[in-house]
Every structure is written in C-alpha cells, then in structure tokens.
Amino acid sequence: xxxxxxxxxxxxANAHAWxxxxxxxxxxxxxxxxxxxxxxxALAVNRVMAEGSxxxxxxxxxxxxxxxxxxxxAVFLIRAYRTTLPRLGSSVPVxxxxxxxxxxxxxxxxxxxxxxxxxxxxxxxxxxxxxAEAAAMDPAPLGTPGPARVPHVTxxxxxxxxxxxxxxxxxxxxxxxxxxxxxxASRALRLQALARGDExxxxxxxxxxxxxxxxxxxxxxxxRIGRVPVExxxxxxxxxxxxxxxxxxxxxxxxxxKGSRTEPAQFTRGYGLVLGxxxxxxxxxxLVDRALRWQELGEDDSGAPAQDAEFVLSHCDNIQATGFLxxxxxxxxxxxxxxxxxxxRLRQEANEAAS
Amino acid sequence: xxxRRKMPxxxxxxxxxxxxxSLMARSAPDRLARVLPDLPDHDLLRAPETGNVMVQGRVxxxxxPFNIAEMTVTRCSVVLSCGTVGHGHVQGRSRSHARRAAxxxxxxxxxxxxxxxxxxxxxxxxxxAATTERAAKxxxxxxxxxxxxxxxxx
Numbered sequence: 001x002x003x004x005x006x007x008x009x010x011x012x013a014n015a016h017a018w019x020x021x022x023x024x025x026x027x028x029x030x031x032x033x034x035x036x037x038x039x040x041x042a043l044a045v046n047r048v049m050a051e052g053s054x055x056x057x058x059x060x061x062x063x064x065x066x067x068x069x070x071x072x073x074a075v076f077l078i079r080a081y082r083t084t085l086p087r088l089g090s091s092v093p094v095x096x097x098x099x100x101x102x103x104x105x106x107x108x109x110x111x112x113x114x115x116x117x118x119x120x121x122x123x124x125x126x127x128x129x130x131x132a133e134a135a136a137m138d139p140a141p142l143g144t145p146g147p148a149r150v151p152h153v154t155x156x157x158x159x160x161x162x163x164x165x166x167x168x169x170x171x172x173x174x175x176x177x178x179x180x181x182x183x184x185a186s187r188a189l190r191l192q193a194l195a196r197g198d199e200x201x202x203x204x205x206x207x208x209x210x211x212x213x214x215x216x217x218x219x220x221x222x223x224r225i226g227r228v229p230v231e232x233x234x235x236x237x238x239x240x241x242x243x244x245x246x247x248x249x250x251x252x253x254x255x256x257x258k259g260s261r262t263e264p265a266q267f268t269r270g271y272g273l274v275l276g277x278x279x280x281x282x283x284x285x286x287l288v289d290r291a292l293r294w295q296e297l298g299e300d301d302s303g304a305p306a307q308d309a310e311f312v313l314s315h316c317d318n319i320q321a322t323g324f325l326x327x328x329x330x331x332x333x334x335x336x337x338x339x340x341x342x343x344x345r346l347r348q349e350a351n352e353a354a355s
Numbered sequence: 356x357x358x359r360r361k362m363p364x365x366x367x368x369x370x371x372x373x374x375x376x377s378l379m380a381r382s383a384p385d386r387l388a389r390v391l392p393d394l395p396d397h398d399l400l401r402a403p404e405t406g407n408v409m410v411q412g413r414v415x416x417x418x419x420p421f422n423i424a425e426m427t428v429t430r431c432s433v434v435l436s437c438g439t440v441g442h443g444h445v446q447g448r449s450r451s452h453a454r455r456a457a458x459x460x461x462x463x464x465x466x467x468x469x470x471x472x473x474x475x476x477x478x479x480x481x482x483x484a485a486t487t488e489r490a491a492k493x494x495x496x497x498x499x500x501x502x503x504x505x506x507x508x509x
Contacts, residue, residue, distance in 0.1 A: 050424065055424060055425070056427040058447070058448075086406040087406060087407055088404075094423075097416065101493060102493050115498065118496040118498065119496055140492045140495065142495055143494030143496075144491070144494055152416055171419050175409065175422050189421070192421050192422045230410055232428075234442065237369075237372075239373055241377050244426060244446025250416070274423070
C-alpha cells in the first residue's frame with residue numbers, strides 16, 4: 001500500500017545545494033570543461049554513450065561531470081534525456097566493412113589482407129603509473145595507409161565453407177525502446193539489449209563462459225574499431241544521405257562446433273557491436289551472444305547463467321538494475337510497519353502458546 | 356500552395372546534392388559557419404528540430420538488421436525568397452547548424468552554387484585530410500612480422 005507523506009522539502013533542497021558544492025570540489029581548482037572530459041576521458045564518454053544508448057559525446061561528457069564521475073548515474077541522465085527527443089527515423093544498416101579502422105586485430109590469422117593494426121591500444125603497455133608530466137609529447141608516427149576497405153576475417157573462412165554462413169536477411173529489427181522485451185528474443189533483439197547492457201555484468205558473464213559455465217571455445221576472429229558513416233533515407237529528398245559518423249567496436253568470434261547429422265563440422269560465430277572504442281565490451285558481447293545461441297545450434301543446456309536468455313537479458317541493463325536496487329533505500333515506512341506488526345503478533349502468539 | 360515554392364530552373368543531380376548534404380551533416384558547426392557566416396533572407400518550412408535516429412547494424416556484419424543505439428540529429432527545412440527549398444540534417448544538437456545547412460542546400464540549387472562550391476570543396480578536402488592522417492597513424496601501428504632464425508637451421 002502506498003500512503004502519501006509530505007515533508008522533507010527543506011532537507012532535500014539543502015541536500016541538493018550541498019551536492020552542487022561537493023560536485024564542484026575545491027573552488028580553487030579550475031572547473032572541468034565538457035570539452036576536456038570529451039577529449040581526455042574519451043573511454044568513459046564512450047561507455048556512457050554505449051550504455052546510455054545514445055551517440056552524442058558532448059552530452060555524455062556533460063552527464064559525467066554532472067554525475068561527479070558516477071558512470072551509471074551519467075547513463076541514467078542520458079537515458080532520461082533521450083526520452084525527450086522525437087524519433088526522426090532509422091538509419092540504413094551501417095556497413096562495418098567500410099569502417100575507417102583505427103584498430104583491427106585477429107587472433108586466428110597472422111597474415112591477412114589489411115594486416116594487424118594495433119591502433120591506440122593499452123595492450124603491451126607495462127601498466128606502470130606514469131608520474132611524469134605528459135604535456136610534451138611527440139606526434140604519433142605516420143605510415144602509408146592501405147586500401148580503404150578492409151575485408152572481414154570471417155569472410156576468409158566463409159569462402160571455404162568452414163564457418164556457418166550468414167544468410168541475407170531483411171527482417172525488420174525489433175526495437176527494445178518501443179516494445180518491451182519479449183521472450184524468446186530473436187538474435188537481433190538480444191544484440192540490441194547486449195549493446196546497451198552493463199559492461200561489468202557482460203564481462204563477468206563472458207568470463208564465466210571461458211571458465212566452463214557454458215563453454216564455447218571462442219577465438220577472436222576479428223576485433224575492429226573505427227568510424228563508419230551513418231546513412232538515412234530522407235523522405236522529402238527521395239534518397240539516402242549521410243547524417244553523421246559514429247565510432248564503433250566490432251568483435252566477431254570463431255567458435256568450435258562439432259557438426260550434427262545434418263551439418264558438417266564447421267566453425268560458428270559470436271558477434272558484438274557496440275558504440276565507441278569499447279573493445280572489452282565488444283568481446284564480452286560476442287562471447288555472451290554465442291553462449292545464448294545453444295538452442296539454435298543444437299547444443300546442450302548446461303544450466304549456465306550465460307546460456308539463460310531470460311536471466312541475461314532481464315539483468316544486463318544497469319538502469320533497470322540500479323533503479324530497483326536503489327529504490328529499497330527510499331521510505332518503506334508503511335510496508336515495514338506492517339511487517340513489524342506481524343512479527344510482534346507472531347512472537348506474542350508463540351509466548352502465549354508456551355505459557 | 357505557396358507561390359514562391361516553384362521548382363528551381365535546373366535541378367542539381369541527386370548524387371551531387373547527396374554529397375554536399377552528407378558533407379554538411381558531418382561538419383563542425385563553426386566550420387560550416389565559415390562557409391556562409393551570414394544567412395540570406397529565408398523562411399522556415401520546418402523549424403530546427405533536434406531528435407534521435409536509431410542506428411542499425413547487421414548480425415555478424417551482413418545478416419539481419421538490429422538496433423545498436425540512437426544518435427542525435429537536428430533537421431531544418433527552409434525556403435529562400437526565390438522559392439528554392441533546402442533541407443538540412445546535421446549530427447548533434449545545434450539548431451543554427453541545421454538551419455545553415457538547409458540554407459546552403461537551397462543556395463546550392465541556385466546561381467550561388469558557383470561561389471559556394473569551391474568553399475564546400477575546401478571543407479571536404481580538410482575532412483579528407485583528417486581522415487587520411489588518422490589512417491596514416493593506424494598504418495604506422497600495422498605489425499610487420501618477422502621469423503626468428505631457429506638454432507638448428509644455422
């Protein structure tokens with residue numbers, strides 16, 4: 001039962017005033033600009049865009065500052081903001097084969113068209129804190145760019161029939177932001193939910209599959225990060241134009257598959273595509289995507305969490321999770337009074353029965 | 356129908372129009388403002404409006420479409436005093452940017468194209484140079500493998 005209670009306005013107003021002061025920190029220190037956060041905290045900005053499910057680096061940077069660096073709170077601000085925007089339309093599906101790649105690596109083939117491009121990676125750094133002033137730095141060296149279009153690695157396996165084919169399919173995409181999640185969920189719907197899911201949750205689930213809870217023997221066939229143009233049909237023009245450019249991380253895994261009565265042994269695929277430079281998440285999504293495909297591929301349900309679509313999809317959204325989790329700190333005075341009465345009565349009855 | 360909304364004398368080829376619209380969509384507001392600092396007289400057919408566009412990808416890059424996430428886009432439609440209509444769509448939330456893109460789209464269908472085209476070409480060249488520089492930085496991180504000589508072979 002809900003009972004309206006009034007009061008606390010002054011306390012709330014004062015708490016928010018103090019929050020503003022604490023957010024600002026020592027006024028002797030200069031205020032962080034949105035551009036500084038966007039440029040120098042780019043991976044935090046990427047994470048807020050991915051989980052907020054809205055590509056707008058300036059908005060994400062503003063949200064991070066307002067949330068005092070609490071990224072889930074920042075994601076919450078972005079999710080709330082996006083509900084105020086009208087939907088102008090849907091893009092033409094982006095062509096990741098046309099991506100201008102900053103980074104593109106394969107763990108399955110050493111030599112491949114386009115090569116292994118490391119990009120601005122933390123890999124092979126020594127993870128030693130650098131106390132030196134990073135202000136003066138040398139410009140990044142320039143090489144000779146290769147062909148603009150870098151082929152997908154799995155196309156090499158596809159050519160020889162060694163990996164499951166991807167059939168052309170133009171089934172309209174289901175949209176979580178318009179229709180509530182329904183189970184069983186198609187792979188397209190699952191990939192949307194995972195793309196906006198919490199990175200930490202997906203990382204742990206993916207790790208659990210590696211440790212044996214729904215093992216899928218994944219190799220990173222390819223990981224690529226870069227920018228793709230986004231096109232949309234404009235009705236008043238009668239043709240499609242680019243409406244912008246976004247950064248994406250894409251991971252495709254190559255997984256073991258023994259084959260069945262109807263199909264020869266071949267590799268299978270896991271896929272992850274997320275906003276921004278977010279390779280840990282892209283890899284995690286592709287592992288979880290593959291684990292969720294057990295039924296379609298005729299594999300056993302080992303009861304692992306990562307194989308349970310209802311469990312994964314219902315719990316991967318950190319805004320839903322934090323909303324329900326944190327609401328229990330809000331006043332539950334009446335609910336608790338009822339429980340308190342009940343416990344007192346039970347104890348009284350037990351006492352009376354004993355005496 | 357508004358009598359000013361007559362068709363321009365000669366419609367530009369759709370692919371050229373697509374190119375300048377796409378270029379303006381990706382441009383920075385202050386950069387496009389340098390192309391046309393002061394807007395000529397025009398009326399709004401559709402006031403600048405910020406919304407979101409759902410970006411789609413494909414399962415395993417080539418399969419069924421799915422929704423990745425939304426992006427912010429601002430659009431605007433204008434009509435010049437000569438009756439030429441322009442549409443602007445730009446990434447982000449700047450209303451003045453979308454309005455300027457719409458006005459330039461209209462002007463590019465008129466005689467003003469002669470002066471605007473070189474400026475847009477210059478803007479395109481800058482964007483291309485930035486893309487090429489990024490590609491060159493990526494190329495410098497391409498791994499060159501070499502095989503270590505094994506002891507038994509010597």
